[in-house]
Amino acid sequence: MRRVTLTQFLIEQQRAGRVSADLRLLLEVVARAVKAISVNVSKGALAGVLGEAGTDNVQGEAQKKLDVIANEILLLANEWGGHLAAMASEEVETVHQIPFDYPKGGYLLLFDPLDGSSNIDVNISVGTIFSVLRNPPGGGDPTEQSFLQPGREQVAAGYAVYGPSTQLVLTVGNGVHAFTLDREMGSFIYTHPFMTVPEETQEFAINASNARHWEEPVKRYIGELQEGKGGPRGRDFNMRWVASMVADVHRVLTRGGIFMYPIDEKCRAQGGKLRLMYEANPMAMLIEQAGGAATTGREHILDIIPSKLHQRIPVILGSKSEVDRVTGYHLEG
Numbered sequence: 001m002r003r004v005t006l007t008q009f010l011i012e013q014q015r016a017g018r019v020s021a022d023l024r025l026l027l028e029v030v031a032r033a034v035k036a037i038s039v040n041v042s043k044g045a046l047a048g049v050l051g052e053a054g055t056d057n058v059q060g061e062a063q064k065k066l067d068v069i070a071n072e073i074l075l076l077a078n079e080w081g082g083h084l085a086a087m088a089s090e091e092v093e094t095v096h097q098i099p100f101d102y103p104k105g106g107y108l109l110l111f112d113p114l115d116g117s118s119n120i121d122v123n124i125s126v127g128t129i130f131s132v133l134r135n136p137p138g139g140g141d142p143t144e145q146s147f148l149q150p151g152r153e154q155v156a157a158g159y160a161v162y163g164p165s166t167q168l169v170l171t172v173g174n175g176v177h178a179f180t181l182d183r184e185m186g187s188f189i190y191t192h193p194f195m196t197v198p199e200e201t202q203e204f205a206i207n208a209s210n211a212r213h214w215e216e217p218v219k220r221y222i223g224e225l226q227e228g229k230g231g232p233r234g235r236d237f238n239m240r241w242v243a244s245m246v247a248d249v250h251r252v253l254t255r256g257g258i259f260m261y262p263i264d265e266k267c268r269a270q271g272g273k274l275r276l277m278y279e280a281n282p283m284a285m286l287i288e289q290a291g292g293a294a295t296t297g298r299e300h301i302l303d304i305i306p307s308k309l310h311q312r313i314p315v316i317l318g319s320k321s322e323v324d325r326v327t328g329y330h331l332e333g
């Protein structure tokens with residue numbers, strides 16, 4: 001059987017005029033970095049990479065050793081290729097400029113190097129999320145302002161999930177495509193063309209321990225799901241919560257569902273729990289490209305004009321009919 005690699009897929013996208021040579025290089029470099037992160041994640045205790053790094057990130061969260069390692073791998077891999085104008089990472093406070101001895105390109109790369117890192121030490125799936133924007137014309141080094149573009153401007157987005165297998169899930173604006181890492185060969189093989197989120201679902205994902213802090217529309221929506229067959233929805237719903245956004249969204253992309261981290265009284269002061277630029281925007285682009293929907297409960301995530309690099313927002317995404325319903329409850333109120 002002929003196997004299509006990520007490289008071949010990207011070359012074909014380039015030939016079809018969907019990606020430029022530089023964007024192809026960028027995505028190949030990200031995929032190479034993801035392979036290195038996958039190796040480190042899978043060695044676990046054998047490589048002494050588990051546990052705390054002993055430092056805090058810009059958000060004041062304790063960093064795990066693997067947060068720091070994954071961040072370093074992505075920064076170093078992407079500095080020298082000449083395809084980037086600058087980078088921004090969930091783990092780094094300010095814009096990461098390309099060292100001046102390397103050429104600069106026209107793209108901006110943003111990433112959450114290791115999402116769900118509270119799950120590392122218990123050997124549960126974690127992931128890397130990334131987003132690609134164009135550097136706005138204007139000359140000079142990119143500033144924070146250069147990155148503050150709505151998610152609709154993303155030219156590519158994706159994530160890697162480090163689970164029983166490592167998968168890279170990618171969109172360049174032409175559907176969602178997934179690749180599975182062949183560890184012996186060291187290459188990503190095209191295994192899931194044009195992934196779609198089924199419109200209907202009977203599965204939801206939310207951290208239900210926050211229930212007492214939720215707003216009314218979320219309480220109403222989740223309450224109706226929990227009433228099951230005898231309630232207004234007339235059927236039973238199942239709940240899953242991995243607490244790794246990548247793993248939860250991957251399940252939604254694979255078999256449908258709704259994923260929610262809504263605004264609540266606990267996270268209201270910060271604007272939400274999840275990060276707009278590193279988590280919400282890339283996942284929203286993937287979900288919309290797969291036929292699903294992504295809102296904050298009140299507006300489309302991809303339409304939000306960011307106000308700062310590390311901005312947090314509420315996230316509701318997945319099967320369209322469910323996202324539309326709970327968004328409708330918010331807009332009624």
Ligand code: AHM
Binds near residue numbers: 115118261
């Ligand atoms: P992180 O980027 O610091 O790992 O935080 C984001 C994670 C998401 O992956 C996940 O959906 C959420 O935080 C879990 O939150 P909670 O611990 O409230 O369940």
Ligand code: MG
Binds near residue numbers: 090112114115
């Ligand atoms: Mg994260």
